[in-house]
Amino acid sequence: MDTARITSSPEARARLIFSRDIWLWGVPNCPLCSEKHTHGAEFHWRGTHPRKSLGHRVGHCDSSVSVERQGVGYVLVDGWPEETDKLIVKHAADVERAKVRHAIRERAKAQGVAA
Secondary structure, X not given: OXXXXXXXXXXXXXEXXXXXXXXXXXXXXXXXXXXXXXXXXXXHHHOOOHHHHOEEEOOOXXXXXXXXXXXXXXXXXXXXXXXXXXXHHHHHHXXXXXXXXXXXXXXXXXXXXXX
16 A cells, blocks of 8 residues: 555545435545545444544545546545534434334234234
8 A cells, every 4th residue: 555645645524424224424525626425434333433434535536636646535534523423323312213113013013912
């Protein structure tokens, strides 16, 4: 790995997104090409924190980026940490509510009662 390229990589502010049971980091304004990009984050329900997936990433830029910047990528940083914290807390509460609803349905099913 070319560590000189990584250390010279610009920072890309990313926003955490929860979509269809997965966490994503959205880069609204790429520092290399000014376009939007999306990168996967860790699955929170597996016990990993989405912020663990921040760090150096290869850019999803097309050929409009200059040759000397291609392959350099950027360093994903949490650009909206307060928003990230709120989203994670909300998701955790939603998961807990879903677990309770599921337990109630399973108990009713076991007792032969419609939930």
